[in-house]
Amino acid sequence: MRTLFFILAFLTLAPLAAQKTGFIDSDLILGKMPEYKSAQKQLDDFAAKWQQDAADMQQKLDQMYKDYKAEEVLLTSDQKRKREEAIVGKEKELFQFREDKFGQTGELFKKREELVKPVQDKVYDAVQKVAKKEGLDFIFDKAGGALMMYANAKYDKTFEVMEELGIPTDAPGTTPGNSGK
Numbered sequence: 001m002r003t004l005f006f007i008l009a010f011l012t013l014a015p016l017a018a019q020k021t022g023f024i025d026s027d028l029i030l031g032k033m034p035e036y037k038s039a040q041k042q043l044d045d046f047a048a049k050w051q052q053d054a055a056d057m058q059q060k061l062d063q064m065y066k067d068y069k070a071e072e073v074l075l076t077s078d079q080k081r082k083r084e085e086a087i088v089g090k091e092k093e094l095f096q097f098r099e100d101k102f103g104q105t106g107e108l109f110k111k112r113e114e115l116v117k118p119v120q121d122k123v124y125d126a127v128q129k130v131a132k133k134e135g136l137d138f139i140f141d142k143a144g145g146a147l148m149m150y151a152n153a154k155y156d157k158t159f160e161v162m163e164e165l166g167i168p169t170d171a172p173g174t175t176p177g178n179s180g181k
Contacts, residue, residue, distance in 0.1 A: 019137035022130075022157035027143035029123055029158060032167045039115035046111055050101040057097060061090045126164035130157050 030036045068083045075083065101107050131139050139157055159169045 020135060021138040021140065022134065022136045022155045023140040023142050024127060024156070024158045024161050025143050026123060026141045029162055029165070029167065030119065032162060033119060033123075033165065035122075036116070036119045039119060042115055043108065043112055047102075047108055050108070054094065054098055054101070057090070057094045061087070061094060064090060122165065123161065126161045127157075129164050130160045134160070 064083075064087050068087060072080065099106060103109070127139055130136075134157070136157070162169050
């Protein structure tokens, strides 16, 4: 039984040993692309404006609540109810604004798709070309959260992908195997 297990393990893992792999550092690549930097700046600008709009809305809401608390003893029950409804309405409005701008399907997510995805697709296409040109079976992205305990620098394909994209690779601190990290 034990021998059968080792034979099955060998037959399963043997093909993997012959496969060629490489890795890239997509953070380094994207950081060198002017179109990515521009897209990221636009996203940061949108986010900053929407954050400020949300802060302004929050400030108005806080002021409404302070005013209500200060005048509460002087208001009739009908006036209290109307003021409370107005405050709750503003809270809902603020929540909806934040959801519309920053939620999982909000405008910031859509803008990221619109601005960053074409750049990521460009990198993906370059990775595909490098992999095919060099006969690689796998390319891992060490910036993408793939746990890599060790990587021989000779398999680092970051610069080949950068060359495919036309990005200069002679920046200080970016030597093969170093990838600027």
